Amino acid sequence: MNVEKLKKIPEEGDLFLYPGCLSVNIYPGIETSTIKVLSKLGYNVYVPEEVLCCGLPLFLAGILSSNTMYTIVGRILAETQDRYENVLTVCNGCYSSINSALENIKNNGESMKIIESALNAIGFTFPQNVNCFHVAELFYKMRQKISELVERPLDDLRIAVHYGCHYLYSHQNKVLDSSEHPKFLDEIVSTLGGTSIDYEEKDLCCGEPALRSIRNLSFELARRKILSIFEEEPDLILVMCPSCLRAIDKIQFEMLSFEEIDVQIPVVHISQLIGLAFGLDPRKELGLNLHLSSRDLDQSPLRKILSER
Amino acid sequence: MGELNKSLSLEILLKCLQCGSCTGSCPAARFSQCNPRLLAYHLVRRKFDDVKNDNLVWLCLICYSCNVRCPNNVDIPQLILRLRENALLSGLKRDVLDLYLSIVDILMEWGMLTPVLSEEIEMFKRQAGIKHGKISDQTRNDLKTIFKLTSFHEKLKMFEKEGSLK
Numbered sequence: 001m002n003v004e005k006l007k008k009i010p011e012e013g014d015l016f017l018y019p020g021c022l023s024v025n026i027y028p029g030i031e032t033s034t035i036k037v038l039s040k041l042g043y044n045v046y047v048p049e050e051v052l053c054c055g056l057p058l059f060l061a062g063i064l065s066s067n068t069m070y071t072i073v074g075r076i077l078a079e080t081q082d083r084y085e086n087v088l089t090v091c092n093g094c095y096s097s098i099n100s101a102l103e104n105i106k107n108n109g110e111s112m113k114i115i116e117s118a119l120n121a122i123g124f125t126f127p128q129n130v131n132c133f134h135v136a137e138l139f140y141k142m143r144q145k146i147s148e149l150v151e152r153p154l155d156d157l158r159i160a161v162h163y164g165c166h167y168l169y170s171h172q173n174k175v176l177d178s179s180e181h182p183k184f185l186d187e188i189v190s191t192l193g194g195t196s197i198d199y200e201e202k203d204l205c206c207g208e209p210a211l212r213s214i215r216n217l218s219f220e221l222a223r224r225k226i227l228s229i230f231e232e233e234p235d236l237i238l239v240m241c242p243s244c245l246r247a248i249d250k251i252q253f254e255m256l257s258f259e260e261i262d263v264q265i266p267v268v269h270i271s272q273l274i275g276l277a278f279g280l281d282p283r284k285e286l287g288l289n290l291h292l293s294s295r296d297l298d299q300s301p302l303r304k305i306l307s308e309r
Numbered sequence: 310m311g312e313l314n315k316s317l318s319l320e321i322l323l324k325c326l327q328c329g330s331c332t333g334s335c336p337a338a339r340f341s342q343c344n345p346r347l348l349a350y351h352l353v354r355r356k357f358d359d360v361k362n363d364n365l366v367w368l369c370l371i372c373y374s375c376n377v378r379c380p381n382n383v384d385i386p387q388l389i390l391r392l393r394e395n396a397l398l399s400g401l402k403r404d405v406l407d408l409y410l411s412i413v414d415i416l417m418e419w420g421m422l423t424p425v426l427s428e429e430i431e432m433f434k435r436q437a438g439i440k441h442g443k444i445s446d447q448t449r450n451d452l453k454t455i456f457k458l459t460s461f462h463e464k465l466k467m468f469e470k471e472g473s474l475k
Contacts, residue, residue, distance in 0.1 A: 062393025
């Protein structure tokens with residue numbers, strides 16, 4: 001366990017929530033559930049009105065330089081205006097780019113000069129004392145309080161957990177427990193009353209970060225992942241990143257249309273899972289019906305816990 | 310490619326053991342011709358044309374698995390990113406370039422890389438009180454200034470001149 005990091009995660013107070021692109025325009029239920037869950041945990045959550053992409057997908061394609069991406073991140077973080085020390089992301093990609101930008105402050109003199117002068121030109125400065133955590137890390141720290149707030153226990157739900165490469169490998173030394181054998185999401189699942197099941201391809205990438213011009217590679221990776229998950233017949237698939245969610249959500253729809261599978265297993269983000277356990281409305285508050293894999297909630301394995309209310 | 314590849318190859322020459330841990334842990338290698346060890350091998354042997362012309366550079370997921378498992382800390386993801394940038398500036402992979410430049414257009418309009426795609430999502434956002442829509446002109450101008458001052462503008466111009474830097 002990364003005790004030093006765990007210690008730094010705030011247990012109360014003000015949070016700056018950066019939602020990122022996909023959790024605003026594709027899976028907005030991730031943003032709403034994150035805000036509701038954090039509020040129930042007693043935090044004051046500030047969400048910037050405008051959401052600017054961190055630029056990571058363009059950087060990974062070789063379009064944006066690191067300096068351009070870090071400056072965009074600086075523009076995003078500048079909205080903390082010295083009032084917010086702790087920035088939370090719901091996405092492994094944003095987590096990776098923001099943490100890289102924060103590390104760059106310490107490491108690279110020449111690069112920081114360019115970034116600072118670009119930010120100054122638009123009236124901002126790069127905030128120096130900001131921490132960036134993934135919301136799943138905070139949930140892990142708060143698991144005791146979370147367990148006290150459970151109103152709809154996930155009893156009997158068997159859950160396949162997927163962590164995601166950009167969290168585990170892009171900043172290995174920042175991973176909450178272990179990049180090779182992470183356990184903290186599985187532990188949150190137990191806290192909520194569910195059972196995390198093991199599956200062969202638990203470590204396999206979801207395929208989403210492949211260049212968008214080679215969709216067949218994304219397809220093959222996600223397909224292998226799904227086939228492995230389906231062997232264990234879980235009720236739910238849990239992710240901590242909207243990008244992984246999209247890959248694992250969409251592939252099932254495609255496989256269904258090829259008649260390779262005949263049912264879909266709902267894929268949910270960790271904030272939505274905790275929202276479910278807190279008894280929030282699966283449609284209006286968690287937006288689960290916006291996922292391809294759980295459009296028809298009453299027919300999905302989630303009905304096990306939903307019908308009891 | 311000259312100067313760039315000189316420095317890249319030096320890094321590889323000094324550190325890569327050709328042990329293959331990278332390819333062994335590469336998720337893309339299981340489903341495609343992606344092969345980070347072979348890429349490093351080509352660079353060591355200065356076979357730049359092999360690197361430019363095959364798909365090794367483009368199949369990578371930049372998932373950092375190789376980086377975590379490399380016993381000698383060779384930063385393959387960074388290597389791939391520099392090769393990608395260089396190839397795009399050289400006018401190679403026009404399809405990738407065009408696709409991602411169209412995404413830059415969405416970024417300039419929305420501030421995000423994806424627009425709202427359905428009425429259902431629009432309605433959910435409205436009912437939940439999520440206000441984030443397209444960015445303001447002010448923020449758009451901020452982005453333009455950032456692009457200008459971090460040399461992205463120059464790069465865009467170079468992208469436009471197809472193949473002129475070869």
